[in-house]
Amino acid sequence: MVKSGGGEPGGLIVQISGLLPSLSPAEQRVARLVIADPADAARRTITELATAAGTSEATVIRFCRSVGMEGYPQLRIRLAAEAARRIEPADTRVIGGDIPPDADMAQIIATIAFNDARAVEETAEQLDADTCEQVVQALANAKRIDVFGVGASGTVASDFQQKLHRIGRTAFYWPDVHTALASAALLSKGDVALGISHTGTTSDCIDVLRQARQQGATTVALTNFPRSPITEVADYVLTTAARETTYRSGATASRLAQLTVIDCLFVGVAARDRAATQRALAATAESVADRRINPGRRRG
Amino acid sequence: MVKSGGGEPGGLIVQISGLLPSLSPAEQRVARLVIADPADAARRTITELATAAGTSEATVIRFCRSVGMEGYPQLRIRLAAEAARRIEPADTRVIGGDIPPDADMAQIIATIAFNDARAVEETAEQLDADTCEQVVQALANAKRIDVFGVGASGTVASDFQQKLHRIGRTAFYWPDVHTALASAALLSKGDVALGISHTGTTSDCIDVLRQARQQGATTVALTNFPRSPITEVADYVLTTAARETTYRSGATASRLAQLTVIDCLFVGVAARDRAATQRALAATAESVADRRINPGRRRG
DNA sequence: CTTCATATGAAAGTAAGTTTCACTCGTGCC
DNA sequence: GGCACGAGTGAAACTTACTTTCATATGAAG
Numbered sequence: 328m329v330k331s332g333g334g335e336p337g338g339l340i341v342q343i344s345g346l347l348p349s350l351s352p353a354e355q356r357v358a359r360l361v362i363a364d365p366a367d368a369a370r371r372t373i374t375e376l377a378t379a380a381g382t383s384e385a386t387v388i389r390f391c392r393s394v395g396m397e398g399y400p401q402l403r404i405r406l407a408a409e410a411a412r413r414i415e416p417a418d419t420r421v422i423g424g425d426i427p428p429d430a431d432m433a434q435i436i437a438t439i440a441f442n443d444a445r446a447v448e449e450t451a452e453q454l455d456a457d458t459c460e461q462v463v464q465a466l467a468n469a470k471r472i473d474v475f476g477v478g479a480s481g482t483v484a485s486d487f488q489q490k491l492h493r494i495g496r497t498a499f500y501w502p503d504v505h506t507a508l509a510s511a512a513l514l515s516k517g518d519v520a521l522g523i524s525h526t527g528t529t530s531d532c533i534d535v536l537r538q539a540r541q542q543g544a545t546t547v548a549l550t551n552f553p554r555s556p557i558t559e560v561a562d563y564v565l566t567t568a569a570r571e572t573t574y575r576s577g578a579t580a581s582r583l584a585q586l587t588v589i590d591c592l593f594v595g596v597a598a599r600d601r602a603a604t605q606r607a608l609a610a611t612a613e614s615v616a617d618r619r620i621n622p623g624r625r626r627g
Numbered sequence: 628m629v630k631s632g633g634g635e636p637g638g639l640i641v642q643i644s645g646l647l648p649s650l651s652p653a654e655q656r657v658a659r660l661v662i663a664d665p666a667d668a669a670r671r672t673i674t675e676l677a678t679a680a681g682t683s684e685a686t687v688i689r690f691c692r693s694v695g696m697e698g699y700p701q702l703r704i705r706l707a708a709e710a711a712r713r714i715e716p717a718d719t720r721v722i723g724g725d726i727p728p729d730a731d732m733a734q735i736i737a738t739i740a741f742n743d744a745r746a747v748e749e750t751a752e753q754l755d756a757d758t759c760e761q762v763v764q765a766l767a768n769a770k771r772i773d774v775f776g777v778g779a780s781g782t783v784a785s786d787f788q789q790k791l792h793r794i795g796r797t798a799f800y801w802p803d804v805h806t807a808l809a810s811a812a813l814l815s816k817g818d819v820a821l822g823i824s825h826t827g828t829t830s831d832c833i834d835v836l837r838q839a840r841q842q843g844a845t846t847v848a849l850t851n852f853p854r855s856p857i858t859e860v861a862d863y864v865l866t867t868a869a870r871e872t873t874y875r876s877g878a879t880a881s882r883l884a885q886l887t888v889i890d891c892l893f894v895g896v897a898a899r900d901r902a903a904t905q906r907a908l909a910a911t912a913e914s915v916a917d918r919r920i921n922p923g924r925r926r927g
Numbered sequence: 928c929t930t931c932a933t934a935t936g937a938a939a940g941t942a943a944g945t946t947t948c949a950c951t952c953g954t955g956c957c
Numbered sequence: 958g959g960c961a962c963g964a965g966t967g968a969a970a971c972t973t974a975c976t977t978t979c980a981t982a983t984g985a986a987g
Contacts, residue, residue: 654965685967685968686967700974
């Protein structure tokens with residue numbers, strides 16, 4: 328299975344939040360401390376950090392390995408480096424994190440926009456170009472593409488299907504599991520099945536990918552959590568990097584991140600045959616032209 | 628912002644170069660290594676650094692003390708932090724604008740993410756908090772809310788409807804013009820109709836808002852163009868700030884901007900009754916819990 | 928109820944960092 | 958020239974921090 332987050336450029340903190348659910352309880356306690364204040368963590372010795380997390384040094388070491396570091400000193404200097412980079416103009420700090428109960432509208436807007444923009448940026452940062460490239464190739468060569476996702480991810484799935492369709496690729500989106508499974512059963516080698524699940528634990532989505540894989544199709548997963556179950560049935564894993572705040576279960580940030588990834592894939596596929604794409608796009612644009620009225624001019 | 632340990636200001640490297648002449652020969656050799664490549668120095672153990680400088684560990688410790696650090700680990704993390712800070716966004720400027728035909732995947736990702744993040748940020752910047760506040764109030768007090776949008780904007784409209792529904796507001800989304808018009812005809816004073824149209828020229832969308840307004844409902848438009856026709860039938864106009872590139876008619880950036888605005892409204896409405904919202908969200912989350920499987924733990 | 932895998936901390940073991948101390952070498956004084 | 962002295966230094970002793978190993982606890986699967 329090919330991972331997208333694999334290389335570790337910036338965003339160790341983000342990476343850790345992505346791995347959070349796949350960590351053991353004690354490791355999660357460590358992780359949370361680290362995420363909450365990386366600079367502080369970097370200052371502590373392994374024993375201090377272990378005590379603060381209510382666990383043993385051994386667990387801290389295990390945590391280091393879990394997030395891809397060699398040992399504690401390595402983690403420490405990475406954290407110090409990251410912390411240094413994210414020292415922001417003083418008032419930006421208030422913005423990250425959750426929304427206070429008494430927030431006014433301006434604060435709400437600032438916070439959401441900040442989180443959303445960050446999710447997009449950080450997703451792009453950790454996205455592996457090679458994996459994307461391979462996925463794009465698979466998509467470009469597939470006879471048929473099945474896209475699947477439920478709930479919020481379904482919106483993104485449907486969006487991708489429409490995009491692909493517009494540039495002349497044969498793509499389907501099945502909002503319903505049963506039809507999706509039936510369709511997946513008809514895929515064959517060279518075709519692509521793409522499953523979108525933020526948590527990576529949506530059983531429907533996993534089942535569909537598994538089915539597709541059994542038929543020999545190339546399977547691609549798009550999820551926020553690089554070790555979630557869905558990655559086990561995927562040939563390629565693309566990850567988003569959104570840390571959801573508890574408050575906003577609407578999960579917009581993660582959706583934006585997903586859309587960004589999808590858009591990258593789309594543009595990648597489209598770029599492989601620019602001329603054909605332009606033609607197809609023009610045709611589809613024209614088809615809705617008469618549903619628009621002339622833009623009115625108004626005085627300011 | 629709190630600085631770590633020593634109480635020394637930034638610029639450790641600079642400080643070291645200043646101290647250079649006052650150091651003993653062996654310490655100077657260490658200092659020069661550190662200045663030449665702080666990041667590399669941070670990566671080495673004290674023994675490695677000592678060997679590289681052709682000296683003993685003891686001298687390295689002395690060097691640490693000479694420059695005001697408590698010990699080697701402290702120096703190490705300070706160096707890592709400083710090194711990180713001086714790595715500057717190398718090619719951020721190249722990124723804006725359109726995608727060249729020969730772009731590789733990494734470029735595509737960078738460009739798209741940049742544009743997407745910008746769209747979100749700029750939208751938030753120009754969004755008027757007062758208008759939002761008024762819209763939020765209208766939404767919070769409405770007996771009924773109709774959301775309308777076609778095509779890509781339809782996705783966003785549907786998303787908003789779902790969000791509102793989840794927190795117990797009575798909201799509808801009509802994918803079809805005729806039903807939408809019929810529904811709008813049943814709105815009355817105090818209700819809200821929200822129309823989403825990127826261009827602001829989608830006649831279907833405008834017609835629905837006009838209808839709603841005639842019934843005395845409060846009308847809200849979400850568009851990218853503040854002087855487009857749709858604004859003439861809207862009591863409140865919320866604008867996004869996305870500059871689409873010609874190439875990407877998929878219009879993802881504008882969609883992200885729309886979603887961000889929608890999310891702000893949603894959180895605004897939700898914040899008015901946090902307790903009730905929490906309860907509703909928990910209930911809806913629970914309802915899908917059995918569609919998820921346990922997050923798998925896999926060894927790294 | 929047994930078996931197995933997983934998670935965890937205690938303790939043993941190793942490596943890294945720190946201190947101590949003796950040696951060298953240059954300088955100034957008898 | 959020989960002697961005392963102090964700065965600079967590294968070897969080795971020492972301490973602390975990090976890592977590994979192992980036994981136990983816990984809980985799920987058979």
